[in-house]
Amino acid sequence: MRLVVVGASLAGLRAVEAARRAGHTGEIVLVGAEEHLPYDRPPLSKAYLDADSDGEATVFRDEASFRDELDVDVRLGVAATGLDIEGRTLHLGEDSLDYDALVIATGASPRPFPGADELVGVAALRSLDDARTIRTALDQQQRIVVIGAGLIGSEVAAAARKRDLPITVVEAADLPLTRSIGPDAGLACAELHRAMGVDLRLGTGVDALESEDGRVTGVRLSDGQVLPADLVVAATGVLPSTAWLAGSGVTLHERDGGIVTDAALKAADGVWAAGDVLHTRLENWTAAASQGAAAAKHAIGEDPTDWDDVAFFWSDWYDRRIQMLGTADADEVRVIHPGDTGDDVARGFLALYRRGDHVVGALSIDRPRDIMKFRRRIADAGAWDEAVAFAVERVGLAS
Numbered sequence: 451m452r453l454v455v456v457g458a459s460l461a462g463l464r465a466v467e468a469a470r471r472a473g474h475t476g477e478i479v480l481v482g483a484e485e486h487l488p489y490d491r492p493p494l495s496k497a498y499l500d501a502d503s504d505g506e507a508t509v510f511r512d513e514a515s516f517r518d519e520l521d522v523d524v525r526l527g528v529a530a531t532g533l534d535i536e537g538r539t540l541h542l543g544e545d546s547l548d549y550d551a552l553v554i555a556t557g558a559s560p561r562p563f564p565g566a567d568e569l570v571g572v573a574a575l576r577s578l579d580d581a582r583t584i585r586t587a588l589d590q591q592q593r594i595v596v597i598g599a600g601l602i603g604s605e606v607a608a609a610a611r612k613r614d615l616p617i618t619v620v621e622a623a624d625l626p627l628t629r630s631i632g633p634d635a636g637l638a639c640a641e642l643h644r645a646m647g648v649d650l651r652l653g654t655g656v657d658a659l660e661s662e663d664g665r666v667t668g669v670r671l672s673d674g675q676v677l678p679a680d681l682v683v684a685a686t687g688v689l690p691s692t693a694w695l696a697g698s699g700v701t702l703h704e705r706d707g708g709i710v711t712d713a714a715l716k717a718a719d720g721v722w723a724a725g726d727v728l729h730t731r732l733e734n735w736t737a738a739a740s741q742g743a744a745a746a747k748h749a750i751g752e753d754p755t756d757w758d759d760v761a762f763f764w765s766d767w768y769d770r771r772i773q774m775l776g777t778a779d780a781d782e783v784r785v786i787h788p789g790d791t792g793d794d795v796a797r798g799f800l801a802l803y804r805r806g807d808h809v810v811g812a813l814s815i816d817r818p819r820d821i822m823k824f825r826r827r828i829a830d831a832g833a834w835d836e837a838v839a840f841a842v843e844r845v846g847l848a849s
């Protein structure tokens with residue numbers, strides 16, 4: 451039985467590893483559009499942007515290990531261009547590849563920013579090549595404006611401040627990250643940015659990119675001000691990479707084009723999908739990894755009993771680690787600890803999220819050990835009162 455995995459990044463990698471670990475002895479082919487072996491994306495907006503980083507990607511495995519340990523046929527620089535579900539054939543431009551089971555892990559791509567296509571000096575941050583562009587601009591102390599105060603925009607801002615460079619972040623919403631962490635934690639994040647010297651423009655849209663001779667020169671804001679820029683980083687979110695599936699019969703969600711699957715990640719006959727390519731994507735590392743493994747196990751007829759379904763992400767800003775477990779989609783947010791002040795601003799922040807009588811989420815800033823204590827309670831939708839009492843006792847503050 452031939453298993454083909456398309457998309458050679460985190461979800462695709464975990465898919466091929468899980469298939470072998472589960473005892474699949476048939477052929478496995480991993481197809482990826484990038485020329486690079488699968489590499490880890492989170493460091494690209496963190497350590498990779500540091501002045502003293504070695505400029506190399508963090509690859510998960512080398513070529514020899516794919517060949518000798520996993521016996522996986524890795525085909526890089528090859529993009530899937532179409533899919534024939536009935537014929538069980540993946541189209542790769544002029545070529546094609548037959549499969550018995552297919553896992554789609556083509557991830558997501560930066561949402562196109564209006565006017566950016568025609569201009570030099572506008573970057574997103576998704577790939578190693580993007581990270582190189584931003585790092586070069588930081589090395590050359592260029593004027594950088596970031597559009598979007600989400601996780602990636604915020605990490606780029608932190609990287610600039612770490613080098614003591616001025617940086618402006620423009621965000622249309624009134625607070626950063628409200629959808630993923632809620633307003634209370636968003637406020638703590640805004641205070642942290644400002645304390646670290648970021649020029650944070652909240653509630654401010656972008657009217658247009660200014661340019662001269664095809665090169666960006668600035669960002670015109672909704673309040674009429676123009677921010678001069680040598681590089682604009684458009685960190686305004688991603689869309690699933692599914693254009694190649696148009697007309698294939700795989701159901702794509704009408705709003706974002708993400709793949710629609712059933713609970714077992716099955717997208718169509720013989721086809722499973724995982725990671726950021728899904729309509730229900732969480733856009734975090736842990737989900738992409740565990741879904742990749744789960745999709746492959748379903749694809750080879752195994753039961754993925756170890757599927758971890760508590761959402762989790764982290765983000766590193768300055769020397770602080772933000773961690774979120776579960777969901778911020780809640781009836782109430784209880785700030786257990788508002789975080790320290792002064793040089794330690796925001797450090798120690800802890801909030802819990804309630805839906806009905808249950809705890810459904812937790813967010814912390816620089817409390818890696820404390821937050822993990824809530825994992826089980828969130829997985830089991832534990833009692834809210836008990837979770838709050840436990841949190842108050844643990845962090846030593848009355849709420």
Ligand SMILES: Cc1cc2nc3c(=O)[nH]c(=O)nc-3n(C[C@H](O)[C@H](O)[C@H](O)COP(=O)(O)OP(=O)(O)OC[C@H]3O[C@@H](n4cnc5c(N)ncnc54)[C@H](O)[C@@H]3O)c2cc1C
Nearest residue numbers: 457459460461483492529530556557558725726734735738
């Ligand atoms: C800069 C950055 C920082 C991040 N930091 C964090 C963090 O701190 N914490 C956290 O939890 N998460 C973080 N994430 C999110 C996490 O890295 C992603 O959720 C994860 O990479 C998704 O994995 P994926 O395999 O589903 O998709 P992707 O990583 O997007 O990979 C998809 C792969 O498929 C390839 N592909 C696309 N189309 C085709 C095609 N037609 N044919 C063949 N190949 C194709 C792409 O080239 C790509 O290599 C970060 C992401 C980025 C970009």
